[in-house]
Amino acid sequence: AKHNGRKQLNFFQSGMDGYASQRIEMENLLRNAVENGEFELHYQPQFDLHSGQLIGSEALLRWRRPGIGLVSPLQFIPLAEETGMIMPIGEWVLNEICTQSRAWLKKGLKPLRIAANLSARQFSCTNLNHNISTVLNEFNLEPEHLELELTESAAMQHVETSLKTMHALKQTGVNMSIDDFGTGYSSLNYLKQFPIDRLKIDQSFIADIDRTPNDAALVAAIISMARCMDLKVIAEGVETDEQLSFLRMHGCNEVQGYLMGRPLPAEQFGEYLAQV
Numbered sequence: 001a002k003h004n005g006r007k008q009l010n011f012f013q014s015g016m017d018g019y020a021s022q023r024i025e026m027e028n029l030l031r032n033a034v035e036n037g038e039f040e041l042h043y044q045p046q047f048d049l050h051s052g053q054l055i056g057s058e059a060l061l062r063w064r065r066p067g068i069g070l071v072s073p074l075q076f077i078p079l080a081e082e083t084g085m086i087m088p089i090g091e092w093v094l095n096e097i098c099t100q101s102r103a104w105l106k107k108g109l110k111p112l113r114i115a116a117n118l119s120a121r122q123f124s125c126t127n128l129n130h131n132i133s134t135v136l137n138e139f140n141l142e143p144e145h146l147e148l149e150l151t152e153s154a155a156m157q158h159v160e161t162s163l164k165t166m167h168a169l170k171q172t173g174v175n176m177s178i179d180d181f182g183t184g185y186s187s188l189n190y191l192k193q194f195p196i197d198r199l200k201i202d203q204s205f206i207a208d209i210d211r212t213p214n215d216a217a218l219v220a221a222i223i224s225m226a227r228c229m230d231l232k233v234i235a236e237g238v239e240t241d242e243q244l245s246f247l248r249m250h251g252c253n254e255v256q257g258y259l260m261g262r263p264l265p266a267e268q269f270g271e272y273l274a275q276v
């Protein structure tokens with residue numbers, strides 16, 4: 001029995017080793033990716049639904065892996081978050097947004113609000129506020145041209161701490177939005193205390209607006225609730241005219257999605273900006 005027990009233990013441990021070494025390998029790959037400049041940001045436009053005006057953009061991370069091609073953030077953000085590699089990556093993202101923003105201003109383009117996705121770990125880092133002020137200062141950018149997107153689940157994780165962090169961030173003048181709204185569990189009581197500018201309705205609800213009455217009802221309810229709370233509401237993942245007219249009919253303020261524009265590499269997005 002003893003022998004068997006050990007055997008099993010060994011088997012279990014070697015499984016763990018495999019997993020652990022895979023993680024370490026991936027962590028190293030990500031670390032090198034930052035150092036070798038293998039990351040890039042793609043920018044997706046956001047529009048006011050009524051005027052049709054471009055009002056901002058979201059920066060979306062891509063990993064251009066040598067020999068492999070573009071890797072979606074869905075494939076490496078979770079591990080980056082677990083291993084802590086999200087910290088240098090997130091810092092790179094903020095720095096890159098500011099670098100790009102400054103470059104576009106220098107070209108004479110109108111200032112545009114750019115939204116960065118914040119991971120839960122970044123959000124709970126005590127240096128966040130300081131890092132953001134520092135990078136804005138360094139590139140001489142107005143805080144209102146930066147927006148931080150925090151997922152609903154990250155915001156609701158440690159809600160009292162979130163409140164403090166958000167209020168501190170708000171002091172710096174940056175915009176804040178709650179991302180993937182509707183997928184987590186929000187306490188309305190807290191939601192109304194968050195000093196946020198907008199709610200982003202998760203794209204999964206938008207996708208099924210036409211087919212699923214429940215989703216349509218939910219989207220309509222989120223929009224009217226947001227209006228009552230004096231929050232802007234943006235719908236993401238808008239792909240069809242039907243979705244767009246539903247959103248317009250229900251008073252949604254802003255939209256983002258393939259129907260209006262796909263995420264573009266910085267250079268192409270800059271050319272696009274020069275035309276609008």
Ligand code: C2E
Pocket residue numbers: 044059060061072073074077093116117118119179180203236237238239256257258259263
């Ligand atoms: P998200 O923040 O919810 O971003 C929206 C995702 O929907 C993006 O996927 C975007 O490319 C995609 N999308 C935009 N319009 C449409 C549409 O009309 N239809 C459909 N089907 N999809 C649309 P992406 O770029 O693959 O990013 C996936 C997720 O990775 C993001 O979801 C976000 O959670 C995370 N992410 C992206 N960039 C960063 C980053 O810099 N930092 C962190 N921490 N997370 C990031």
Ligand code: CA
Pocket residue numbers: 058117149179
């Ligand atoms: Ca987002």
Ligand code: CA
Pocket residue numbers: 179180200202203236
């Ligand atoms: Ca989202």
Ligand code: CA
Pocket residue numbers: 180
């Ligand atoms: Ca999402």
